Each structure stands twice: as C-alpha cells, then as structure tokens.
Amino acid sequence: MRQVQGTFFSGYVTILVKGNYPELFFQECTKKGITVWNIRKVEQDACEGNVRLKDISHLRLIIRGTHYKLTFINKKGYPFIFNRFIKKRPLLLAIFLSVLLAFFLSNILWKVEITGVPKDIEEKIIKQLDEYGIHRGAWMFSIDQPNLIQQKLVEDVPELLWVGVNQRGTTYSLEGVEKLIVKEEEKQGPRNLIATKKGVIKKMYVAKGLPMVQVNDYVEPGDLLVSGKISSNDQEEESEKEKEKKVNYVAAEGEITAETWYEVKVASPIEYSYEELTGNKETKYYIQIADFKFPVWGFGDPEYEQIHYDTKVSSINFLKWELPIKIVDTVLSEKVSYKGERTKEEAIQTGMEQARSELLLKLGKDAKIMSEKVLHERMENGKVKMNIIFTVEENIARVQPIK
C-alpha cells in the first residue's frame, strides 16, 4: 500500500468508467504506469477507482480512441480543500484581519506598572512618561528603548535615585528607588580628621574636636589635623591616671582648607580637527530578518560626503513571542569635519584650558585654582607640550575613626 500513501496531500479523484468491460480500462492504466486503487465494480458496465490528481492528464490520453466514458465523481485531498478554502474570500479576509489584529494588539502598550515608590512620585513618573509618549495604548514602535527612558526619567524626576525600566511583552514595568535625604547619623563614633594631601593650611574651621595644626602649617598626608580626643584642661592638678579617665572622645568635624600643588602635563596640537552635523538628514527604514536588511523606505544614499549613522532597532511582537523580524530605522546625518591650525599662543591657551578643566574634574567642585604657572614648554611633532604647576585651595580633611 506504499504506493497510495500520501495521496491525500497530492490529491486524488475517483473516476467512474462506463463501457463494456470497464475493468480493462484500469488494466490499461496500470500498464502505462498509473497507479489505481480502490477499484470497485458498481454495475456490469461501470467501474470506479481512484487515481492521483497528477495522472489525470495521462488518463485523457488513454481514454482517447476507446469507447469508454469517463466521469469524475469525487475529488479528495489537500489541493481541493485548499482551493475551496481560497474561494471563500470572506473567511480568508477574516483570518487575515484577525492575525493582523493580534499583531496590532501585541504591539500596543497595555500596562505601565510602577513599583517601589510612594504615590506622589508615582504620579510624577506617570506624568513624565506621558510626556515621553508612554501611556496605555501607545504604539510600541514609537517608544524609545527602555535604557534611554531609564536615563531620561532619572534626569527628569529629581526624587528618583534609580529606576529600572523593563519591557515585558505589552507591559512596561518600572521599579523605582526614591532618593531619600538621609540625615547624617546621629550617633557618630569618635573620630579624627587627618590630611589626605600635602599642603599648607590656609583656612581652618573646626566645628568639633581639638585642632592640632595651625594656619600656615605644612602638613603631609596622614597628619592629624583635628583630634577627636579631648581632655578636660580645667583641673590640671589631677594626676595623670585620673586625667586618662577624663578624656572625652568626640566625632571631630570641620573643614581644613589647604593650599596644594599639582603638576599637570598637557600636549596641545597645533593642527586640530572636529566634526559637526550640518542638520541635513535622511531617514531610512528597513525590515530586518535575521541578518538581512530589506529596505522599505528611503532608497539610495544621500549625497553627503560624510555620514553619521544613528540606528534604532525595534522588534515586533506577536502575542508573547518576539518575532525574528525587526524594524530598523537609520538616520543618516550629514557631517562636516573641519581642520584648522592654531598659532602657538592659541595652542598654549587651549592646553591651559584643558589642563584646568581636567584638574577641576579630578578634584571636585570645592577646589579653587589660585594660581598657575607654566614651568616648561616645547614644540614636538606639531604639538606644544607643557608642564604646568597649579596652586589649588581645597579641603584636605578626611575622617579617621578612633579605635
């Protein structure tokens, strides 16, 4: 029966042959290599049997020139079912529409969940999200990537310390951590203030503790600045042993501003170059299937000499699955690079500027540059190399607990 296996998929017809000795017609068919099965003699002069759909054209050749009459009485198999199905336009349309609808609905944001923050901040976040276009019913493609939203939210909602944005299917879940203004610990252990850098002390403000240095003292890193160990001085006549008992420990507190020095080496090139976007841009859309990108909109490359590419990939969901098809939009912006040449003085200027901002970045915003001096400068390979010494005033105190 192996020969008739799978005939459902290729399709078969039941034929009725009329004439004298109809079985001989089937005999003829098998001789020509046409498989016939389920042959049944219905009447004395009529016989029915099944043949494959693809053999029908051969059948016509055989029937030609004989007295047999051939009628098709039944059509079965997948090709016929498929044809019948194709003919039902409304059904087909409905299926197409429902797939489209499922598709459409799975790419809509259905829920925004915010956890971990009190109601008022939640309201703020919702408002802020609304501004970004994230709300119930928003179209997924128009929404930025979660990590971008994360950054923006933290910037725009000052009460938030951190927010985790997670997209799970049609749900956006945000987990926020509120920024709490933590009051300094009420109870602090006894501690000293020590120097972190070498320098000459310029200003002292001691809130608690016993100052151990004076203005214009030179200190090395690790030197004790303010001691948290206070001994009561009013009873000097007491013995050493008792004195020891009277010692009080406090948490030293204060600000010790000292003058410190930094030597910074910078190299500033005479020739310089930078890039600028001209504002001309073009957007291209692709459909990406695996690694293959199929352009949908925006054909041909713009005639820009230099192009800055900015690509955003958004994936398409179907129900809960992420489809391997992605929509890619690429913004091609025209960029122009400029080259220029500075004079030596200008190069020195920019070098100084650079050194200053670098130093301040390293020291923090409390530091103040008091003076600067170029120790050494030389031209080398089209660059001006400089050693600059800066005098800076900054807080050098650091807490050190007393054991």
Next chain:
Amino acid sequence: MKKFRQRVQSLLINSFALPSDVILELPRITVIGQIHVYIENHQGLVTYSDTELKLKVNKGYVQIKGNSFVLKMMLPEEILLEGTITDIKFLSN
C-alpha cells in the same frame, strides 16, 4: 533445447535455492485468511466483477471467487484484492 532449459531451471531452483516464481515466471499468490489476496507476477486482468476476478498468468488463468470484491491496489504486475474469498482456481488454457 526446451529440455535443456527446464533442466537448467530445476538446477537453479534446487541447488541455488532461488525462488521458483522468479525462475519459472509463475504467479506468487499470497492469501491472508479469507479477506486478502495478493497476486504478483500476473500477466493481465481478464475479468473483474463484484464476485469474480480472473487474471492471466503464465500458461493459464487464475480465477478467484467470492463476494464484495474491491481491487485495493493495481500495479503493472501486482494486484491486491479485498473481499470475502471463497475459492481460488487454476484454469489451464
């Protein structure tokens, strides 16, 4: 010549254990209970009706009788018959 051929054939069958249907071009008929008959190596269908099937074979005919016959499958030299079989007869020319 004919005798020689016959002798060769019987030699082949006896000493090489080759199946006799292949050598002698005889039909191989497999009967499964009363319901199926499988005939290989026939030489054509002569009559077929609801109650009778007659096939030409080497030197004669095979006649199968019964009722509600259906030819389950027909291939150039094979036929699978289904129905209730009552007799299988060999008719000579």
